[in-house]
Amino acid sequence: MPESTKTGAAEAAKAYAATHRYARITARKARLVADLIRGRSVNDALEVLQFQHKRAASFYSKLVRSAMANAGQTSDNVDVNRLVITDCRADDGPMLQNCMRFRPGPQGRAHPFKKLTSHLSVVVAEPAGGTRRRGKKAAATEGATTSTETAPASAKKAPKKKASSKQGSGAKE
Numbered sequence: 001m002p003e004s005t006k007t008g009a010a011e012a013a014k015a016y017a018a019t020h021r022y023a024r025i026t027a028r029k030a031r032l033v034a035d036l037i038r039g040r041s042v043n044d045a046l047e048v049l050q051f052q053h054k055r056a057a058s059f060y061s062k063l064v065r066s067a068m069a070n071a072g073q074t075s076d077n078v079d080v081n082r083l084v085i086t087d088c089r090a091d092d093g094p095m096l097q098n099c100m101r102f103r104p105g106p107q108g109r110a111h112p113f114k115k116l117t118s119h120l121s122v123v124v125a126e127p128a129g130g131t132r133r134r135g136k137k138a139a140a141t142e143g144a145t146t147s148t149e150t151a152p153a154s155a156k157k158a159p160k161k162k163a164s165s166k167q168g169s170g171a172k173e
Contacts (some may be wrong), residue, residue: 015086015125017072018066021095027118030090034120038088040080041070042124045085056120060088063122065115071124083124098151 027132033056037045042064049061068080095113105111 008103009077014078015123016067016083017121017123018063018070018080019119020059020120021119022117023120024096024115024117025056025059026116027090027092030059030118030120033057033060034088034090037064037085040085041081042083042085043081056090057122060122063120063125064124067124068120079125082126084127085122086125087121087123089121091119091121093119 006051006119033049033052036052037060040048045064046061047059049064064085068083069081071078072080094117096117100112100114102110102112
């Protein structure tokens with residue numbers, strides 16, 4: 001059993017990370033963009049981020065480029081074009097200057113609000129098996145061919161509706 005864990009650790013690809021701490025954006029808004037690029041190749045992610053109309057897209061674009069640069073500088077045998085985003089997250093940070101701010105409210109009241117920050121992180125790694133990530137169209141067409149092959153030629157039809165036994169009673173004419 002220990003031998004298999006050693007080989008699994010040797011096969012694991014080295015990961016390269018980049019973080020932006022205390023980013024002046026809420027984590028909830030940044031997670032929308034993080035979910036878009038998680039699992040994509042770095043070139044595909046940069047293309048998606050370029051055309052996103054979200055403020056967090058510029059933060060993540062810089063982070064992906066930084067992680068690519070980290071991978072290129074720390075190791076000579078890494079092809080930065082083959083890197084895949086394995087982890088992309090937006091964690092909550094502290095409030096700005098650790099205090100609430102106030103806005104004027106109705107009838108002389110003051111309404112508090114928070115200026116939130118977040119910690120953004122991106123981790124990239126080379127794919128383990130050397131396989132390229134397939135697009136949605138390729139996966140959809142492959143899934144469609146396998147489902148038709150497994151289904152029999154004469155598919156079951158839905159049962160017919162039964163005739164109502166109360167046709168004549170209580171019907172308005």
